[in-house]
Amino acid sequence: MKFKVQDKQNQLIENISKTTVQYDYMKLMIVRGSSYHKNFIINCERVLNVKIRNVKSSDFSVISPLINEWWGGRQMSDMLPKLFFVHFHDTSFIAEKDGVTVGFLVGFLSQSNSNVAYIHFVGVHPEYREHHVGKRLYNEFFNVVKKNNRNIVRAVTSPSNKVSIAYHTKMGFMIENGDKEVDGVSVFSDYDGINQDRVLFVKAID
Amino acid sequence: MKFKVQDKQNQLIENISKTTVQYDYMKLMIVRGSSYHKNFIINCERVLNVKIRNVKSSDFSVISPLINEWWGGRQMSDMLPKLFFVHFHDTSFIAEKDGVTVGFLVGFLSQSNSNVAYIHFVGVHPEYREHHVGKRLYNEFFNVVKKNNRNIVRAVTSPSNKVSIAYHTKMGFMIENGDKEVDGVSVFSDYDGINQDRVLFVKAID
Incomplete structure (x- = not known):
C-alpha cells in the first residue's frame, strides 16, 4: 500500500x-x-525509520544493559541470559532506529509441543512506546510461528504487571483459568516458584 | 549385560x-x-535404584526449591524458570530414587544451529555425588542428541565453579579459547553481562 x-x-x-x-x-x-x-x-x-531484524548473539551485550534501564531500575536482566540470543535467533527480533535499539522480542518454538510457540521477553524503549514497536515485533513473531506451521502462541507475566496484561489482552491473547484471582485476573499461584504467581496467556494464530 | x-x-x-x-x-x-x-x-x-526419566512440567515445583539447597544456599533457582520444564521435556531428565529427586539435567536442541545441543543446568543431590548420577544424566542427554542427528554439545559455566570445570573436562568437553585466563582457564569476559565472565565448553558426539 x-x-x-x-x-x-x-x-x-x-x-x-x-x-x-x-x-x-x-x-x-x-x-x-x-x-x-x-x-x-x-x-x-x-x-x-524503525527497522526490525532477527537478533544475533552479539546483540546480547547491547540489549542486556538496557533491560534494567527500561524497566525503571528493576533487576530484570537475569531473566534473559545470553543463551536466548545464541540459540533462538530465528524467532527473536530487535527493533532499531538509525542503529539504536528501541525494542526487542525474544521467543522460541516449543520443543515439547510441536504446535506451540512461546514469547519469553519483550521490551520497548520508554520513548518509543505508543509507536507500535511492540505490535510490529509481535507480528514478526506471529509470522515466523505461522511459517513453522504452529498456531498457538503462549506468554507468561506477573500479576503485578498490569501494562503487560492490558497489552496482551489488546493483542488478542486470552487469559487462562488459574487457581485464584488477583485484581479480577485469573492467575496460577506459585507457578514460577514459591510466591511467584503468574498470568498465563494463549493466542490462536490463524 | x-x-x-x-x-x-x-x-x-x-x-x-x-x-x-x-x-x-x-x-x-x-x-x-x-x-x-x-x-x-x-x-x-x-x-x-536410581531411575532416569524425562522431566514433566510438574517436576518444576519439586526441583526449583532443591536448587538453592543443593547449591549450599546460593540463589540459583532464578536461572531455571518453569519455561524449561514446559517446553523442553524431551531433552531434560530427572534422576529419582524411590520417588525422591536425586538429580536433574535441563538441556535443549539449539533452534538456530541445527547441529548443536545445549546443556543449561545440571544438579545432583549432595549425598548422591560420586555415584555417577551426573554421568548417567549426561549420557541420556548425549543419546537424545544423537537421535536428533546432532553432534555438538555446548555448556557454559562460571570461572569460579571449579567443580563444574573439572567435571566437564573429565566428561570429555573442551574449553573454548576466550579473551582472558582465570586460574589457568580460558574465559570469555562479560559473556553473560557486565562482570559475568563464563567458561565455554564444547564436546563432539560420535
Whole structure:
C-alpha cells in the first residue's frame, strides 16, 4: 500500500510502501498530527525509520544493559541470559532506529509441543512506546510461528504487571483459568516458584 | 549385560541387566566394596535404584526449591524458570530414587544451529555425588542428541565453579579459547553481562 507522508504545510516528506497495519497506524498519526501538530513530524519519523531484524548473539551485550534501564531500575536482566540470543535467533527480533535499539522480542518454538510457540521477553524503549514497536515485533513473531506451521502462541507475566496484561489482552491473547484471582485476573499461584504467581496467556494464530 | 550383585558373604542380592556404563560403575563399587565393605551394599543399593526419566512440567515445583539447597544456599533457582520444564521435556531428565529427586539435567536442541545441543543446568543431590548420577544424566542427554542427528554439545559455566570445570573436562568437553585466563582457564569476559565472565565448553558426539 502506497502512503504519502506530508508535513503540516502539505509538503511531501516521503512516499512509502507500508502494510495495512502500518497504514492504520500512520492514519492515526495524522489524526494526532492535526491536534498535536508539533509532534506529528517527529512521530512519523520515529515510526518510519524503525527497522526490525532477527537478533544475533552479539546483540546480547547491547540489549542486556538496557533491560534494567527500561524497566525503571528493576533487576530484570537475569531473566534473559545470553543463551536466548545464541540459540533462538530465528524467532527473536530487535527493533532499531538509525542503529539504536528501541525494542526487542525474544521467543522460541516449543520443543515439547510441536504446535506451540512461546514469547519469553519483550521490551520497548520508554520513548518509543505508543509507536507500535511492540505490535510490529509481535507480528514478526506471529509470522515466523505461522511459517513453522504452529498456531498457538503462549506468554507468561506477573500479576503485578498490569501494562503487560492490558497489552496482551489488546493483542488478542486470552487469559487462562488459574487457581485464584488477583485484581479480577485469573492467575496460577506459585507457578514460577514459591510466591511467584503468574498470568498465563494463549493466542490462536490463524 | 547381566550382572550379579552379591553381599560380602557372596550371597546373591539381585540379578540385574545393566548398560556397559552401569556395569563399569558396578565393578568400581565392588572394588570399593572390598576396601570399604561397610558401604558396599549401601552404595550398590543407591546406584541400582536410581531411575532416569524425562522431566514433566510438574517436576518444576519439586526441583526449583532443591536448587538453592543443593547449591549450599546460593540463589540459583532464578536461572531455571518453569519455561524449561514446559517446553523442553524431551531433552531434560530427572534422576529419582524411590520417588525422591536425586538429580536433574535441563538441556535443549539449539533452534538456530541445527547441529548443536545445549546443556543449561545440571544438579545432583549432595549425598548422591560420586555415584555417577551426573554421568548417567549426561549420557541420556548425549543419546537424545544423537537421535536428533546432532553432534555438538555446548555448556557454559562460571570461572569460579571449579567443580563444574573439572567435571566437564573429565566428561570429555573442551574449553573454548576466550579473551582472558582465570586460574589457568580460558574465559570469555562479560559473556553473560557486565562482570559475568563464563567458561565455554564444547564436546563432539560420535
